[in-house]
Amino acid sequence: MTLLAPLLDRWRLCAVLASAAMLAIAHAFQTFGGYAPCTLCLRQREVYWVAIALGVIFMAIVRLPGGPRWREATCWVLGLVFAVGVGIAVYHAGAEWKFWPGPTACASAGAGVDAAALSDFLAGARVRPPACDEAPWVFAGLSMAGWNALISLGLVALSVMAALRERSKR
Template identity: 55%
Template structure:
């Protein structure tokens, strides 16, 4: 890093954050994926919000991205990393971009901009408390509907927030991929 930012401390801070994030992106991508999965499971477990079909599909993206991130963290400690840095970070970017697209589809179904999948047209809420009644045959559980937002904050549902978060993660992945390697920096 050069001292081009001596006169502007804010610019220097941005440069340092950029350097830190892009240098350690596989670890941060892994940790971000793990955190988002933990938050989703907390909403389910403690908030009682059962996931719909599309919610579960969105979680799969974070499981995949977390696995790629963890493998990349290990590869960073090998001589292979200089050749694998670009494809690993681009793969993370592609996963997060796919996740943003899936979340956009889900949010659009919630806003009634287009229909959701037929596998997601349930009208009821599944809850752990209903499991015993279902096993006894006295109650039936319907999967949550994909076109009904179960939680909204600042005008966005979980799917809407997921669009923004996934896009941010995709952008950071591409920035990490385009980062000059330490050898040429």
């Protein structure tokens, strides 16, 4: 625990930085890897945007007069946000591996086509929108959604550890 102490003492900042890193990685896959995000990919990103916004707000709150009493609660809230991320990522990974159906609007069989894609199609290009029920990238047996679920679970665990550490300081 002593190695994690500095990280846990500044958990709000670390949560913001971890969330920003996850968004940067997702955008790098999109920009440099050519992996267009599906609907569930975008939902997973929303969790990190919420964590960044709340983390910044919480950093300000705990520095206000009387703010330190909110330190533990802010860690629990961040843990809850990351737990939502775990849920979305597990749902997405399960849909990719066909454990359950994904959203019908994002399925590979019934995906809609927008005007730009239709124009490209008419020009002769093969256009296929991203599907929530197909894993376009897999490493060590896990898709991007699977890795996101594990990382989000780790962020939940660190949030809980930070909250418990704050509680022990009182």
